[in-house]
Amino acid sequence: MEQTKNDEKKITSRAVDYSQWYLDVIEAAQLAENSPVKGCMIIKPCGYALWEKTQKILDEKFKATGVENAYFPMLIPERLLKREESHIEGFAPEVAVVTHAGGKKLEEPLILRPTSETIMYEVFSKWIRSHRDLPLLINQWANVIRWEMRTRLFLRTTEFLWQEGHTVHSTEEEAQNRVLMMLNIYKDFAENYMAIPVIPGRKSESEKFAGAKDTYTIEAMMQDGKALQFSTSHNLGQNFAKAFDVNFLDESGTKQYGWQTSWGLSTRVIGGLIMTHSDDKGLVLPPKIAPTQVVIVPIVPKEWDKQLVMEESQTVFSNLRLVGISSKLDDRNIRPGEKYYEWEKKGIPLRIEIGPKDLASNTVVIVRRDTGEKKTVSLPDLNEAVVSTLELIQNNLFEQANNRLVENTISVDSWEDFIKAIESGKFVRAHYSGSADVEEEIKKETGATVRCIPFDQVEESGVCIKSGKPSNGRVIFAKSY
RNA sequence: CGGGGUGUAGUAUAUCGGUAGUAUCUAUGUUUUGGGAACAUAAGGGCCGGGUUCGAUUCCCGGCACCCCGACCA
Numbered sequence: 001m002e003q004t005k006n007d008e009k010k011i012t013s014r015a016v017d018y019s020q021w022y023l024d025v026i027e028a029a030q031l032a033e034n035s036p037v038k039g040c041m042i043i044k045p046c047g048y049a050l051w052e053k054t055q056k057i058l059d060e061k062f063k064a065t066g067v068e069n070a071y072f073p074m075l076i077p078e079r080l081l082k083r084e085e086s087h088i089e090g091f092a093p094e095v096a097v098v099t100h101a102g103g104k105k106l107e108e109p110l111i112l113r114p115t116s117e118t119i120m121y122e123v124f125s126k127w128i129r130s131h132r133d134l135p136l137l138i139n140q141w142a143n144v145i146r147w148e149m150r151t152r153l154f155l156r157t158t159e160f161l162w163q164e165g166h167t168v169h170s171t172e173e174e175a176q177n178r179v180l181m182m183l184n185i186y187k188d189f190a191e192n193y194m195a196i197p198v199i200p201g202r203k204s205e206s207e208k209f210a211g212a213k214d215t216y217t218i219e220a221m222m223q224d225g226k227a228l229q230f231s232t233s234h235n236l237g238q239n240f241a242k243a244f245d246v247n248f249l250d251e252s253g254t255k256q257y258g259w260q261t262s263w264g265l266s267t268r269v270i271g272g273l274i275m276t277h278s279d280d281k282g283l284v285l286p287p288k289i290a291p292t293q294v295v296i297v298p299i300v301p302k303e304w305d306k307q308l309v310m311e312e313s314q315t316v317f318s319n320l321r322l323v324g325i326s327s328k329l330d331d332r333n334i335r336p337g338e339k340y341y342e343w344e345k346k347g348i349p350l351r352i353e354i355g356p357k358d359l360a361s362n363t364v365v366i367v368r369r370d371t372g373e374k375k376t377v378s379l380p381d382l383n384e385a386v387v388s389t390l391e392l393i394q395n396n397l398f399e400q401a402n403n404r405l406v407e408n409t410i411s412v413d414s415w416e417d418f419i420k421a422i423e424s425g426k427f428v429r430a431h432y433s434g435s436a437d438v439e440e441e442i443k444k445e446t447g448a449t450v451r452c453i454p455f456d457q458v459e460e461s462g463v464c465i466k467s468g469k470p471s472n473g474r475v476i477f478a479k480s481y
Numbered sequence: 482c483g484g485g486g487u488g489u490a491g492u493a494u495a496u497c498g499g500u501a502g503u504a505u506c507u508a509u510g511u512u513u514u515g516g517g518a519a520c521a522u523a524a525g526g527g528c529c530g531g532g533u534u535c536g537a538u539u540c541c542c543g544g545c546a547c548c549c550c551g552a553c554c555a
Contacts (some may be wrong), residue, residue: 094554102534115555146554149552149553150551150552150554155555156553156554156555228555230555267555295553300514334517334518336511336515338514338519339516342517357515358515378547447551
């Protein structure tokens with residue numbers, strides 16, 4: 001009991017530290033002083049570099065499946081948003097509206113896109129006439145505005161950056177395949193690049209996207225045990241196609257509505273990255289997402305060593321570039337200890353120290369950010385050692401996060417255990433009736449929601465944790481960001 | 482929008498109804514450099530408006546901002 005209490009304390013204090021790291025390490029700041037725009041973020045270069053890397057990796061994967069990039073307007077006529085009933089219901093409370101422009105009141109207000117389904121599908125209906133125009137596979141990198149009541153840096157800001165993919169297919173089956181294909185790309189990105197293990201599954205009725213037939217998600221666990229919806233992929237069915245007249249003539253000349261999907265991933269994942277790997281020393285970046293993978297710190301205690309050490313550092317720097325490692329040579333005139341602390345705080349995966357002692361023995365010292373382990377490596381083997389160590393770091397970070405996820409996921413069968421488990425920050429596998437009312441009740445009493453109906457759900461008869469009604473499988477409950 | 486809290490230097494903080502202090506950061510100089518260097522000098526401050534008072538950064542009222550907790554959500 002005492003142990004649990006201490007752990008909770010530790011977790012809480014960590015959660016507080018994260019918000020500090022957002023500012024210090026990632027260099028983003030929420031707009032505050034004298035600004036009417038609340039909860040927007042300024043992403044400075046070192047944070048934006050992470051987003052650029054994300055864009056690069058995803059773009060490549062999208063293009064490999066035939067998706068093309070395009071761009072649509074940020075201003076959307078209000079009437080378009082109203083076309084699909086459940087869509088407007090879901091988004092109306094958080095939409096920002098432009099009522100005046102050009103010095104006059106507008107006849108029809110324009111909304112700032114909270115997402116682009118409506119304006120894109122209005123256009124798609126003109127682009128698509130025949131089954132030969134399908135599938136239509138479009139992605140857009142853009143900003144969107146959602147006037148949330150409460151904001152939180154990176155995880156929920158008024159304006160955020162994201163990519164939103166939108167596709168139209170001639171068959172329901174093809175659309176469903178696309179939905180799962182994109183979810184898989186997100187899972188690959190989360191696990192193999194950001195080293196964040198995720199649980200893929202389907203959203204419950206009340207958590208799904210406004211206007212979708214089904215929403216699929218990958219859910220990650222932060223260090224405090226709370227869930228983060230990493231990204232989602234929606235099967236829109238024909239809901240929007242019917243509202244926006246997205247139709248085509250099939251082989252037999254019959255008019256048919258398209259089957260649509262949409263899928264997105266936002267700057268929220270940068271927050272997730274920080275909250276998954278950071279430790280008490282600061283940020284920890286997995287090598288495959290780190291804009292700078294290695295920092296080289298030359299050590300020059302005596303002036304007469306300086307030239308030799310600097311020359312060697314330059315050589316190491318150039319050699320690393322040859323094997324595709326991005327590195328930084330820190331030749332500032334400050335003490336080495338100060339540099340170590342700075343780069344550790346910024347999460348650079350690997351540090352190379354080069355000094356006179358190393359030159360004498362034709363070696364260098366490499367230090368891992370994740371474990372702090374120091375190793376002496378002979379110069380000719382350096383490139384190889386760096387490449388293999390970065391790989392070890394990448395794998396270790398995933399392992400650590402995955403162990404945490406596995407250890408903190410439990411199955412429970414009684415309401416008392418359920419409450420206890422949720423309070424201690426676990427992912428809980430429990431039986432559930434599937435009714436939205438029951439979910440609402442559980443949320444009110446415990447703060448937990450259905451994160452997803454996992455793909456690995458096993459057929460098993462039981463009774464709903466709250467209502468006692470029969471259920472044939474467990475879903476995942478957790479508190480979430 | 483409801484409940485609670487806080488506004489002092491770029492940052493973090495202290496004190497006080499009567500000259501606002503410390504650390505850090507910044508600038509310059511000297512000595513330093515294998516885990517956050519030392520000394521010297523300089524620069525920099527009370528959210529906004531009103532009231533009480535001889536005098537307000539302090540007390541009171543109003544505004545604004547920010548933080549935490551709820552409802553909303555990627």
